[in-house]
Amino acid sequence: MQHSGVMSPGSMEIQVVITPGTGSGELTGISGKLEIRREGKQHHYTLNYELPQRD
Numbered sequence: 001m002q003h004s005g006v007m008s009p010g011s012m013e014i015q016v017v018i019t020p021g022t023g024s025g026e027l028t029g030i031s032g033k034l035e036i037r038r039e040g041k042q043h044h045y046t047l048n049y050e051l052p053q054r055d
Contacts, residue, residue: 001034012038018049027051 005014016034023030032049 001016002019003014003016005012007013014036016036018030018032018034020031029052030049032047035046035048037044037046
């Protein structure tokens with residue numbers, strides 16, 4: 001995964017992406033993004049991904 005972000009007083013922008021071409025085996029061709037949500041002191045993570053259709 002590739003992670004980049006910008007933080008400033010009062011705001012935070014984070015982008016986490018599955019690096020293209022890094023999947024292998026059953027994960028070959030995977031793509032997607034990780035969403036990070038902060039509620040108070042807790043962090044919640046949601047991975048949205050796609051896999052190519054297999055024959």
